[in-house]
Amino acid sequence: MKSVVVASGKGGTGKTTMTAAFAHLAARRLRVTVADADVEASNLSLALHVRDLSCEAFPGGSKGAIDVDVCTGCGLCVRVCRFDAITRGPSGVYRIDPFACEGCGRCAFECPVGAAVMTPTTAGEACTGQSVTGPAAFGQLGPGEDLSGKLVTEVRRLAADAAERHHSDVLFIDGPPGIGCPLIAAVASTDLLVAVAEPTVSGAHDLERLADLAARLRLPMRVVLNKADLSEDGAARIRRLCVSRGLALLAEVPFEPTLAVLLETLAEGTEGISVERASGLTEVAKAWAAIERELGLGERAQESLIRG
Ligand code: SF4
Numbered sequence: 001m002k003s004v005v006v007a008s009g010k011g012g013t014g015k016t017t018m019t020a021a022f023a024h025l026a027a028r029r030l031r032v033t034v035a036d037a038d039v040e041a042s043n044l045s046l047a048l049h050v051r052d053l054s055c056e057a058f059p060g061g062s063k064g065a066i067d068v069d070v071c072t073g074c075g076l077c078v079r080v081c082r083f084d085a086i087t088r089g090p091s092g093v094y095r096i097d098p099f100a101c102e103g104c105g106r107c108a109f110e111c112p113v114g115a116a117v118m119t120p121t122t123a124g125e126a127c128t129g130q131s132v133t134g135p136a137a138f139g140q141l142g143p144g145e146d147l148s149g150k151l152v153t154e155v156r157r158l159a160a161d162a163a164e165r166h167h168s169d170v171l172f173i174d175g176p177p178g179i180g181c182p183l184i185a186a187v188a189s190t191d192l193l194v195a196v197a198e199p200t201v202s203g204a205h206d207l208e209r210l211a212d213l214a215a216r217l218r219l220p221m222r223v224v225l226n227k228a229d230l231s232e233d234g235a236a237r238i239r240r241l242c243v244s245r246g247l248a249l250l251a252e253v254p255f256e257p258t259l260a261v262l263l264e265t266l267a268e269g270t271e272g273i274s275v276e277r278a279s280g281l282t283e284v285a286k287a288w289a290a291i292e293r294e295l296g297l298g299e300r301a302q303e304s305l306i307r308g
């Protein structure tokens with residue numbers, strides 16, 4: 001099985017739409033699994049209509065809690081907490097703010113009567129389901145949680161299991177924004193990184209950072225320029241950057257506000273779509289054809305057709 005990560009330096013570039021488009025195009029001839037590794041803003045499941053959900057809680061670390069029936073109100077925990085997470089309420093009851101608590105355990109260590117304790121928490125959930133293009137796995141991190149890298153790894157594990165059961169030819173991963181730990185977890189052991197860039201100064205900066213990361217990880221990277229017609233200067237900047245960094249620019253997709261809606265029709269083909277509206281899809285299809293060729297998936301497509 002081949003795996004493709006679609007990433008961008010920030011959210012809102014259209015990478016989820018691009019991932020969904022690739023999955024739709026590939027699913028016409030190949031067995032496809034998708035994973036949403038953008039666990040802080042997971043929405044690939046919406047784009048691909050995931051159903052038959054099965055979710056499990058994803059454990060977080062421990063946080064402090066106070067048993068008000070045992071607490072004597074001595075106030076020691078307030079003084080030792082370095083994160084100002086403990087407060088005394090108007091009624092004299094001591095409480096811990098779970099968003100401020102860093103889980104250091106000092107309050108539980110110092111409390112003279114054992115009223116302050118450490119309790120396990122849930123950081124989010126990891127889910128599997130069935131999308132319109134095949135099996136899907138995704139995660140959702142709870143507010144204020146910072147275990148996104150670990151949750152991405154869990155989503156990858158669930159997706160790999162589903163892909164194996166489904167005998168998938170290709171796994172598409174909608175990557176998290178940025179170049180931090182979650183993205184590094186998302187691209188581990190993958191075959192190709194597709195960077196979705198916007199024709200802006202910050203888009204060029206984000207693309208440079210992704211190119212640096214890909215070079216460090218020795219991961220092949222290709223580029224799709226999205227919303228290409230919104231700025232000729234910006235598009236030219238991205239083109240120059242691709243040339244100077246030796247990055248293949250697979251396609252220039254014009255701004256198409258209804259691209260996500262048009263994706264719905266891809267399962268039946270592009271015949272019913274007008275030429276003007278299909279220009280975005282044509283560019284996406286061009287990018288997918290290049291990826292399919294590069295990863296040798298054209299031969300698998302033939303095998304899939306024979307397998308039925
Ligand atoms: S140190 Fe223990 S007993 Fe004292 S206020 Fe805090 S929780 Fe209550």
Ligand code: SF4
Pocket residue numbers: 063064080081082083084085086096100101102103104105106107108
């Ligand atoms: S666990 Fe640490 S951060 Fe959390 S309330 Fe206790 S002392 Fe403060």
